[in-house]
Amino acid sequence: MSDASEARSDEPQVLGLEDDAEATRIVREELRLLEVVAKALGPEAQPSADASATGSTPPGAPNLAELLAEDDRRLLELRDAAASAKPEDLPALLEQMHHLGALRAQRGKASSGAVDRKTPYFAHLRLEESVNVRGRAGSKERRRDILVGSRQYVDAGSGVRIVDWRNAPVSRIFYRYREEDSYEETLGDQLVEGTVTARRTVAIVDGELRKVTSPQGTFVRDASGLWRRAEPQTARLRLPGRERSATAAAPERINKSTSPDRLLPAIAAMLDKEQYDLITRPGTGLVAIQGSAGSGKTTVGLHRVAFLHASSPNRFRPERMLVIVPNEALIHYTSRVLPELGVSGVPVMTFARWSVRVLHDIFPKLPSAISDETPPLVSRVKNHPAMLLAVDEIASEVTARLDTKVEAAMARWPDGKLVVQAWKASKGAPDRRVTQLSQWVAGKRELGKTSGSGLPEVTRSAVVALGQEMRSDSRAVLASWDDVTTNRARLDKHFGSYFGKGQLDQVHEWCVRQARIRVEGERDGATASLDSEDYPLILRLFQVLRGPLLDVQGNPLTVSHLFVDEVQDASPVELKILLDLASGTKDDAHDPSQLSVTLAGDVAQRMREEDDVHVAFDWDATLKELGVPGGAGMIEPLKVSYRSTAEITSFAQGVLGPLAHEAEPIANRHGPPVELFTFGSTGEAVAFLADALRELALDEPDANVALLTRFPQQAEVYYEGLMRAEVPNVRRVRRQDFTWERGFDVTDVRQTKGLEFDEVILLDTTAASYPETPQARQALYVGATRAAYQLWCITSETPSKLVTSSLPPDQPTT
Ligand SMILES: Nc1ncnc2c1ncn2[C@@H]1O[C@H](COP(=O)(O)OP(=O)(O)OP(=O)(O)O)[C@@H](O)[C@H]1O
8 A cells, every 4th residue: 555644746735723733644644545545445335355365264153144144034034023923923033133234234344345435444554564474584564554355356446445353463553552563463473563654443424424532542534624733632441439429328338349359248237217127027928028129129138138147047048048130140240248247058049940959959850951952932831920830731631630649549438528628628739739639648647637547447447548549640840841832732722822823833743852862862863951940940840849858868848948049030930939938838838938039030121041032020910920919019119229429320211111110210320421431343342442442451450340241142242352462361251151350341231230240241232132122121221230330331332222312311422
C-alpha cells in the first residue's frame, strides 16, 4: 500500500481542523487510505480469500460457510414449523428463531463473503519492521499499513491488505501493542521485529469516514461534513469508593473488592428492620421472601438458618438443615456466611446434586449416567407443572386398585369386613398403608381403634398373603415412572393441552428409547442413562407411593429446616419433594404441621434451562399448588436494592418494562452512569474492551469484571479476541467454574445467577440477542443486576430497544 502520509496535490479536504495540523495530518491519512481501499474494492467487491485460507478452521471442522448454510436450513425449518404451529407452540418457535437468528448474525459478520464496502475495516496499523526469513541470512526492512476488519481482503495490485481481526496472525500486533511499542513476532516462517508507528481505530459508516481514534486524539465528523477534535475519551472502568450516598442515612455497603475474597459476607450487624423481621420469624411454618435483584434474599435466608440454629440448637442441628441453591457457583459463593455466623456443617447443595445422592441411596442399581442429549422438549414435559397431577393420578390409581383388592380378597374370609375397615383407617402413601395393615394384623398397632390380633388365623394368613401381593403395586415406583413417560395415552391426557401431537410423539419416542436401553443394556453405542429431570420425577413417585424418602440405612429422610434460594427456577415437582422433606413425619406419613421452610425468589429473574417458552412464576399459584395455606399473603417483599447503584437499579427496572416489580426498588447509593457503546464490528468492540480492561488491570489490579453474553456461543468470540489481545487474567467460564479471583470472567448470563461483580459488561446487547420478549427482558435484567458499581452495554449492531429505552434520556451513547 502506498505511504498515506506523503503530501499530494489532490489530497482530501479536512474541513474544520484548519488550525490543528496534527489532527489534519491524521484525518487526511485515514481519508486517503479509505480512498485507496474504496477504489480497490470497486462497486462490486469480490472476495479475495476465504476464511479457511487463513488457517483458522481446523481440518475436518465445518467451515463458516457450512455453518451458515446449516443455520439457514434450521431457520427455514423453524419458519415452516411456525407457519403450521398451534398458537400455544408459537412463542417457543419464535424464541428459538431469535436465538438462532442472533447466532446467525454473528457468524454472518465473520463469513467468508465479500468485504462490506460500507464498513470495510475498523482499524489501521502502520508498522516499520525488519523481517528475517528462517534459514536465510540477512533481514529486509519494510514499512507497511495494515487494516483490520471483519473479513480478509488482499489486493496485491493496489497494495490493500485488510486482515480478519479473528485469525490473521498479523492482527495479533493490533491487539497486543500500542502506538510506539516495539514488537517481535513470528508470522508464518518469518521473525518480524518492528515498531508500531501508528495505531488507530476508525469508524466508517456507509463508506464514509466518521471518526478516527488515535493516541493523539479523537476526531469526529459531523453531519455537515465538518471535523472536530472530540473531548478525550472518558469511558473508563473504575472500582467503587467514590460514589455518593443517595440517602443521607443509607447504610454502608461492604466493599468486596477490598475484602479478602469475593464471597457473600455475613452482615448480621447491618440487617435492616424488614430483613431482621423475616429472619426472626418462628421456626415452624413457611417464610416466603420476594424482592428485586440484590435486595438481600440470599443473605436473609442464610441468616435465618443461623438464627434458627441459635434459637433451638437441638431441633435445628446443622446436619439436619438443608440449603438448596440453583447452581454450583452459588454453593461456593455462599459458603462463608454460615460458618461466620457460627453454624458449620449445613449441607448447601443444588437440587440436582441432592437428588442424585438420595435417588442412588434408594435405588443403587439405577444407571448413574445422566444423559447430555436430552431434547429440550423432553425436559420441558418432565418439568411441567402438569407432571404433579400425572404423578398424583398414578398414586390414586394404585390406591383404587388396592382398595378393590382388599375388598375382593376379604369378602371370602371370616371377619374380612374388619380388615376392610382397618385398611380404610390406614393413612399415608399406599405402601405405608400396606405396612400398617401388616402391623395391625400382627397386633402391633391399632387402625381405627381396632387391633387385628383377634382375627381368625385363616383371615390373618390371608391378609399376610394379600399384603405381599399388594406390595407389587405399592412399591412399583420405577414401573410407574416408565408408565408416566412411555404411556402415550397418559402423555396425551396430561400434556395434550400444552404440547402439540408431534411434540408428544418426540417425547414418547425418546422416553421409549431410553427405557429400552435401560432394559437391554448398551445399544448402538448408547449406554443406559437417566435424564436429569427423571431424578425429581422418581423421587416424587417414591413419596406418593411409598411415603417419606429414605436415607442410605433405610430410615425416613427429613430435614428440620429447608431454605430454597432462587425458588422461581425450581420446578413444581422439585418444590413439592422438598416441602414434603421439610414437613417431618408422624405415623410414617408427612406431617405438614411440622413444616419449617424459607423460600426466596424474584419473579423477574426466572431463567430455567428448558424455558424457550416464557413461563411466568406466580408466587400465589405456586404456594397454593403446593398446598401452603395463606398463598400470596405469606410473601414479604424486600424493597431496598443493596447490591446495585441507583443508576443500575433504574436501568434494570426499565429493562423489565411490563414485568417490572410492583414496588419500585429503593437504591441507596449512586455510581457511574450505565453506558452503551456501539461499534461497527465485534473486532472493534474487542479492541475497545481490551484497552479498557488492560487499563483497569493496571490501575486496579484486584478488579473482577464479568463480561456477559446472552448465549454461550457468543461468549466464545469475545474470549478468543481478548486472549489474542493478551488482556491479563481473562477466563472463559463455561459451567459456573468461577475462580473467584481478580480478572475478567467471560461467560453467559445464566452462569451468573445469584452472583455479584463490581463491574459488568453486557456484550452483544443487540436487538437480535435481546428482542422485546419476556425471556430476553429477564435475561438482560439478571445480567445487569449482577453489577454492584458499573455497567456497560456493548453492541456492534442495532442495539436492543430494551437497552436504549432504559438509558436515561440525557445519556450520551458512544
Ligand atoms: N442490610 C444490608 N446492608 C448492606 N448490604 C446488604 C444488606 N443486605 C444485603 N446486602 C448486600 O447486598 C448484596 C446482595 O445480597 P444478596 O445476594 O443476598 O441479594 P439477593 O436478593 O439474593 O440477590 P439476587 O436476586 O441477585 O440473587 C450482597 O452484597 C449483600 O452483602
